[in-house]
Amino acid sequence: MTSTTTELPAGRPEAAPRSPVIREVAARRHRAEARRTHLSLGDGRTARTLTFAALTLLALLWLLPSSWGLLTAFKSEQDASDPVHWLWPEHGFTLDGFRSVWERGDLPLWMFNSFLIAAVVTVITVAVSAMAGYAFSRTLFAGRKALFAVTVAAVLVPPQMLIVPWFQQMLTLNLVDTYAAVILPQTVAPVMVFILKKHFDSLPRELEEAARIDGAGHLRIFWSVLLPLSRPMLSAVAIFVFIGAWNNFLWPFVSTSDPDLMTLPVGITSVKDAYGVQYAQSMASAVLAALPLVIVFLFFQRHIVKSVATTGLGGQ
Helix, strand or coil, X not given: CCCCCCCCCCCCCCCCCCCHHHHHHHHXXXXXXXXXXXXXXXXXXXXXXXXXXXXXHHHHHHHHHHHHHHXXXXXXXXXXXXXXXXXXXXXXXXXHHHHHHHHHCCHHHHHHHHHHHHHHHHHHHHHHHHHHHHHHHHCCCCCHHHHXXXXXXXXXXXXXXXXXXXXXXXXXXXXXXXXXXXXXXHHCCHHHHHHHHHHHHHCCHHHHHHHHHCCCCHHHXXXXXXXXXXXXXXXXXXXXXXXXXXHCCHHHHHHCCCHHHCCHHHHHHHCCCCCCCCHHHHHHHHHHHHHHHHHHHHHHHHHHHXXXXXXXXXXX
């Protein structure tokens, strides 16, 4: 009886067997690449042209009102209300709108308050939401499904309905007219808990099992295994929470009456002229309020894109 042996080609070493984790990641990457080919209505030149044309049209529709507001901010009040010279002002561009808003308010203090409140709200919200998402995704405890159902249902509750209960709680705790009164109610974000829970569900459980073999507990797995893999998603969540806290007007307006605690949206409304609508000053205020957010988004937009790509590789 003769035995047959399979010889490998010269210069090509035998491939080492891949672990289940590597095979799973490779399979998910393959599925994501196969799905990505259908995102642009096909691979032909005509399909790509139509896609880019549609995206360009949508971008122009979004940029048109933003461009009009930016141009109005650099006009005088007379030119801002002139419908004839709506594009190029008759008396030229000016900084009078920005100067009036700056002189009639305390913008440095309002920006500091907005940045402090938004930063603290972001840190607390991301930390609490990440821990809650991990608990719902990776642990088993009594009432987990019911509690998660309540969390999902809380997403449907408008924040305006909670203004009165929040204010009563702040009165009971003697926190009215403090930073804590503005910060604490904004740290409740059920939608972020839901997003992070779904993200943790998409991560391979083989990594958690390998960490448990090495003796790691829940805290070590959460801190050393899952959080490093979730940096893009955490960054995207942090950006959205920061933007929401920065733009929040109603709750800071209700919870504080101290001028030293005013945030930028609240402070800007206090400098509006009482004699009619001041278009140039209103647009200048909007530009000043949006400028920090534009800077933050430009610096961290790649994290949002990366979070979407990571979610796609996870098969979600």
